[in-house]
Amino acid sequence: MMTYRFPSQVELIEQTDGAILLKTIPLSVLRVNRACATLLKAMRDGGPVANVAQNTALFDQLAARGFLEQVQTVPESPQKYPFVSVIIPVRDREKELGRCLESLSALHYPLERLEVIVVDDGSKDNSAWYAKKWGAKVISSGANGAGPAAARNRGAAVANGEILAFIDSDCTASKEWFQQLVPLFDDATLAAVGGKVAGISKESDLDLYEDVMSSLCMGAHPRLAGKGADTFYLPSCNLLVKKDAFLDLNGFAPTMQVGEDVDLCWRLRDKGWRIAYMPAGAVFHKHRNQLWSFMSRRFFYGTSEEKLQRLHPKRKKQMVVPPLLAGLLFVFLTIPWTGGLGVLIAGIMAVMDSQLLKEKTQKMGVNLRLFQLLRARLRTMVSLLYSLSFHLVRYYSILMIVLGILQPLFIPVLLLMLGCAAMVDFSVKKVQLPFISFFFFYILEQLSYGLGVFWGCVKGMNFRSYVVVLRRHIDG
Incomplete structure (x- = not known):
């Protein structure tokens, strides 16, 4: 769940009709009314804060401006274990897929509450064989190279889980992937949760660069967002989504070959849902560690901006x-x-x-x-x-x-x-x-x-x- 903390660098200056919030680095000043001042004073002094759930939107706004800190806390174990469907699109990655499925078999989560669905997008190698070897359900994307978005949608259509968990075939999951992320869905306002994406290899200089500079790396701090014009999203290689919310939006845009995760997250937020990032529940990604493939991937990511801007014209750079x-x-x-x-x-x-x-x-x-x-x-x-x-x-x-x-x-x-x-x-x-x-x-x-x-x-x-x-x- 998301809790809030009064930062040490923020000063609460009480006044007769409310209070002033003062943050000196960077300098920000905000006037709040008496009711808000009372809540913040209780939070600052460590006492009970009344009506936290009813004031979530207010606290989120204050956190966005740096006057509160969001603290994502995860119970040691979920109150219940929802059924989770893991969906993996694959095309000609038999070795990577084998490593991915092996990591899923070691998850700290009841195996009877899991299913693994591999969507074969026209592989010419033994990807389907490896998937069956590890006990996964294998289905076809229905095309030869339909793309990961369309393949994920095919997997979601046959999934039995309350939660859809997306991971890429060139990734491996930490044992705590679900243990640390699934409990966040106790918050009924959340439609999607994402966890940390780290690099599998840290041998070369480019590996070290990608480990923190990749667009899949969302940072060291938790973040939560609902409606708004900012560009926050969760990458699809470590993405858990409520199935009902996913299907309500018809899933990923099937024709998008890049940026489909950004588009989905923005549509979820526009619909009134919230999404959350937690620097836990890690997935390890095989980053491009050759210069040409690194540059090609960045070029590919850049091409998505035009279509995303056309689909979401209100989200302009500010x-x-x-x-x-x-x-x-x-x-x-x-x-x-x-x-x-x-x-x-x-x-x-x-x-x-x-x-x-x-x-x-x-x-x-x-x-x-x-x-x-x-x-x-x-x-x-x-x-x-x-x-x-x-x-x-x-x-x-x-x-x-x-x-x-x-x-x-x-x-x-x-x-x-x-x-x-x-x-x-x-x-x-x-x-x-x-x-x-x-x-x-x-x-x-x-x-x-x-x-x-x-x-x-x-x-x-x-x-x-x-x-x-x-x-x-x-x-x-």
Whole structure:
């Protein structure tokens, strides 16, 4: 179940008509009414919190803005053991499938409450034989290469389980896969749950990069989401879904060869369901550890953006760009060319920005020291620099390289953006690699993905994937 914790870095400032929530890193200020203040005060003080279930939506919103922490807790064993159908699409992966089925036979879950369904998508090897050897039910996808989405739907159509568990044939499951994830369905609002996806191999530098930078890796922190315009999803290689919810939406989009898991999760959320990620219940994936296959896969992922944007037009990319702070960042970046004048202008703009922020917080009844203001704005500016850098590197890296060749003065800006995006991701993801190796793979990933996005847009004659919604305001 999902519980909530009052973070140590958040201050609750009580007022007569409610309270102010203050978070200094990054700086965020929020006014709440008296009823909400009472709930939060009880949570902060460690006392009982009334009406937790009725206030789940409120707590989720506060957690999304960083004023509460979501804590996913899992009982040692579920109250009941629902019947689970494991569905594995396969095509010509007999050795990988054998390892996958062997891992499923060792699950810490009552075997009588499990069934394994292997959907053969036109294999020419012995995949079907291996599946039968391990006692799985084998069915045909009905086509020769229908794709994993269509194959999974065929498996779901004959499944007997209350819960459908999807895993890929090149994955192996941890013994605790179901033990740690199935109990989350005690929350009736959840339609889907996903667990950690780690790499099987950690031998090469590329293995180590993929282990934390793969789009299948959802991070070290639990996350829960319902309706909303964000892009949170759960990858299909470690995905548990309520069968009724899955069938109600007619399952995966069968014609999608990539991005079908994103589409399903977004449709579930649009329908009013919630989905949850738990950094447990691990599945181990055989990542691409050859450069060409690594780049090809990133290119393939990039091609999905056009179709996903067409199917879900409300989910546009968003970026918060406060005008004054963006101007300050621009002036700061041009100092190598503007010299002392740039330093003077940047100093004036920094003072103006800090003064406006001070006035804003004082109106809300919060008095901050100059050090707190400067630290908050510096952190916000670095965050803005990362967001802008990552977006430009992700989608316009080829154009940026061409501009650098045509105009050498642009090269320092290009290197700064590449370095900023890479350094932040390297630090946050805690990659166990030398930075130079990480930087090499990072550049290849951005180039490959960006080319995939462009190619998908060209094929679909739709370039709305490049549209970014700019917002002026940022918390704090």
